[in-house]
Amino acid sequence: MEFIRAYEEKYSREHPVFYQGTFAQVLNDAKRELRFLLIYLHDADAPDTELFCKDTLSNREVVRYINQNFLFWGCSSKSDEGRRTLNAVKANYYPFLGVLVLKDNRMTIVGRLEGHTDPGLLVQRLTSVVNEFEINLVSARADRFEASINRSLRSQQDEAFMESLRADQEKERRREEQRMAKEAEKRMLEEEARAEEERRQSIAREKIDSISRVPSEPEAAHPDAVHVVFKLPCGSRLERRFLKTHSLERVLKCRPENAEIIETLEEAGLKNREVLFVNDLDA
Structure with a gap:
């Protein structure tokens, strides 16, 4: 990013790791990852800026602490992104540091440092904010874990239900096949019985017809x-x-x-x- 390149050229390459992305992106990532967000609004013309950048932000302990506990994002207050961020966090004096954390399901500013702050005091004040509001992240992680467990249980229950449903459907399919097979067998037997009955009736009709065609028996003494x-x-x-x-x-x-x-x-x-x-x- 242009701000990071300009910062390193003018002040130092020793600094906390800057998040490379927009303010909206870093907010979303901090919320998703349940991490503290530290934003830095930079004004090169402010009287305390150069000392803060060269002395405080380049301090090894400051760099270590911020990298370990925060997503760190910065930009110039004179850029379009910086002006939008300035209106969001209501910064009054530079250099400006703001700490944001997930609170009531939205990223909320819970601490601010304006003007120059020496390295030891900066770490101390950031530690105080982290200790005070870590409970928010702990609670959010617990809520997410519980929600994840509930989703997993629902998924397992849904899978068990679907498995039971599939088993019931398979049983019903087999019962239907058996019913249809029995009906087919019954129809076949009925057809065979009808055919046999028709054959018997046909034979009976033939017998009756044959008897009707037999002539009267002549007398034994008849010459013919x-x-x-x-x-x-x-x-x-x-x-x-x-x-x-x-x-x-x-x-x-x-x-x-x-x-x-x-x-x-x-x-x-x-x-x-x-x-x-x-x-x-x-x-």
Whole structure:
């Protein structure tokens, strides 16, 4: 910064470490870091300035104490930044030193030294201010620590809640999957039951239809009567009489397209008394 360069050229390179930035920046950093802020307003034309800079600010004990306990910021009172700072701290005499600390959550000036001060007295007065207002920083650090702990606890609680929520959602997802799987299985079983019922009803209708198509049995003494004995897979025999002119139904789907169709029992070679063997092809 221009002020630091000019200061070192005119007075000494031995001085507390100047903060390189604006007054607003150093205020924010002191507040964030919870440190004391020492500001120096410089007026090169003030009668005590040269002695203060060469004798007091270059003193090793002063340099050590300020570097150890403060952020140190300075500027010329004749610069734009200096005039803004002057209005903020209400400096009346130069050289001006002001001590600021966080108080009621804002940086507040709690000590001021105006005019020349010898090194020993400066350290003594700064120490007095630090001792008096250190409690503000201690309290602020405690508040921040407590706030940090509370944020950490809330974060952990939020994480625990989210973990519990995710677990509940996963359980609900699994229950929904199981419910849907059971419903799908139930629908499949219902469909199978309906299909089986339709098959049974179809068979029953076919049986009824088949019975309705069976002609009346002729008298045993009828000259055109054909006695047919069905030998069933269970070994029982079923005997029935048909007329020679009755049709013989065949399983048309099993025959070749060009197969000769036998229309009657007579054409099938059945005469007075015949035996038909009925085999269960599915057995």
